Amino acid sequence: KNEVEQSPQNLTAQEGEFITINCSYSVGISALHWLQQHPGGGIVSLFMLSSGKKKHGRLIATINIQEKHSSLHITASHPRDSAVYICAASIQGAQKLVFGQGTRLTINP
Amino acid sequence: GAVVSQHPSWVICKSGTSVKIECRSLDFQATTMFWYRQFPKQSLMLMATSNEGSKATYEQGVEKDKFLINHASLTLSTLTVTSAHPEDSSFYICSASWGSRPGETQYFGPGTRLLVL
Numbered sequence: 001k002n003e004v005e006q007s008p009q010n011l012t013a014q015e016g017e018f019i020t021i022n023c024s025y026s027v028g029i030s031a032l033h034w035l036q037q038h039p040g041g042g043i044v045s046l047f048m049l050s051s052g053k054k055k056h057g058r059l060i061a062t063i064n065i066q067e068k069h070s071s072l073h074i075t076a077s078h079p080r081d082s083a084v085y086i087c088a089a090s091i092q093g094a095q096k097l098v099f100g101q102g103t104r105l106t107i108n109p
Numbered sequence: 110g111a112v113v114s115q116h117p118s119w120v121i122c123k124s125g126t127s128v129k130i131e132c133r134s135l136d137f138q139a140t141t142m143f144w145y146r147q148f149p150k151q152s153l154m155l156m157a158t159s160n161e162g163s164k165a166t167y168e169q170g171v172e173k174d175k176f177l178i179n180h181a182s183l184t185l186s187t188l189t190v191t192s193a194h195p196e197d198s199s200f201y202i203c204s205a206s207w208g209s210r211p212g213e214t215q216y217f218g219p220g221t222r223l224l225v226l
Contacts, residue, residue, distance in 0.1 A: 035217070041147075041200050043217035086152060095141060095206075097215060099152045 003027045004089050006100035014108055019074040021103045023087035026068065031090040033097065034061050034072045038083045046072070046085075077107045111137050113205045115218035122193055123226055130188045130221045132203030138183035139205035143215065144176075147200040159186055193225040 004025045013019060023032070034046040047054050047061040049070070054061050058077075063070040074081055084104050088097040112135040122128050132142055141160050145153040157173075159165035159180035167173045175197075177189040186205075190197050200222050204215040 033215075040219075041202075041222065042219035043153075043202060045216065048214070095158055096143065096155050102152050 002101070003098050004087060004100040006085075006087055006103050008103060009101060010104045010106075012106045012108065013077055015078055017077050017107075019077050019081070019105065019107075021072045021085050021087075021105070023070045023072070023100055024068060025070075025087075025089045025098075027089065027098070028092040029089045030092050032063055032070050033088040033090070034070075035086040035088060036083050037086060037102070043086075074105075079107045079109050082106050111205070111216040113139075113203065113216045113218040115201075115203055115221050117221060118219060119222050119224075121224045121226065124194050125192055128190045128193055128223060130190075130201055130203075130223075132186045132188070132205065132218050134184045134205040134216070137205075137207055139186070139207055140183065141206045142180055142186040143204045143206070144178060144186075144188050145202045145204070147202060147220075153202060156188075190223065193223070195225045198223055198225045 007022045031048050031050045033048050036044045036046050049061055049063050058075045060073040082105055084102045086102045087100040114133045114135055116131045120128055143158050144156045146156050147153050155168050156171045157165040157167045157178050159178050161180050161183050165178035175191055180186040200220050202220040203218045206215045
């Protein structure tokens with residue numbers, strides 16, 4: 001079992017829908033990252049959080065440390081949000097990130 | 110925000126040649142750089158971690174003689190794929206970080222797509 005699990009693996013929705021992507025982890029972490037990878041390959045860091053909730057535009061990320069669970073929400077989704085979303089955990093005491101498998105999101109017009 | 114660049118973005122080479130990929134932090138000093146490899150429709154796989162001025166730490170299963178990493182300055186790390194073969198074709202991504210907790214502050218480069226013929 002992976003240390004970081006994402007669901008769903010694939011998600012297709014219509015423009016305007018509210019999107020939720022989930023991430024569960026089984027290890028002690030110091031922070032959790034949400035990353036976005038567009039078809040061209042480049043990776044953009046969306047959020048880094050260790051507690052509570054963060055919001056940036058139409059994107060919201062939450063984390064529940066007790067439940068070892070994080071969610072990424074997209075409100076009023078748009079076709080340009082189509083990308084792969086990856087959660088990654090900063091492991092306590094380690095330099096490296098552990099990545100989830102990614103969620104491929106497709107928003108249809 | 111912190112910017113990381115990679116060069117080249119695309120490279121096609123013949124089997125047996127060596128290819129060098131550069132990763133630069135443009136507006137900060139990166140004490141730690143990470144090199145990742147990504148196969149199609151898969152997540153990132155960490156290859157090695159390099160700290161400025163010291164030898165890189167390779168992940169299990171990554172050949173250090175095959176993938177040479179040099180982190181000679183606080184703004185530049187290079188990955189050289191030596192004697193490249195078609196199975197080395199992949200998407201290579203670097204990330205750069207600073208501070209005492211580099212796992213928490215990683216900024217990713219745009220990636221380099223390598224095709225070995």
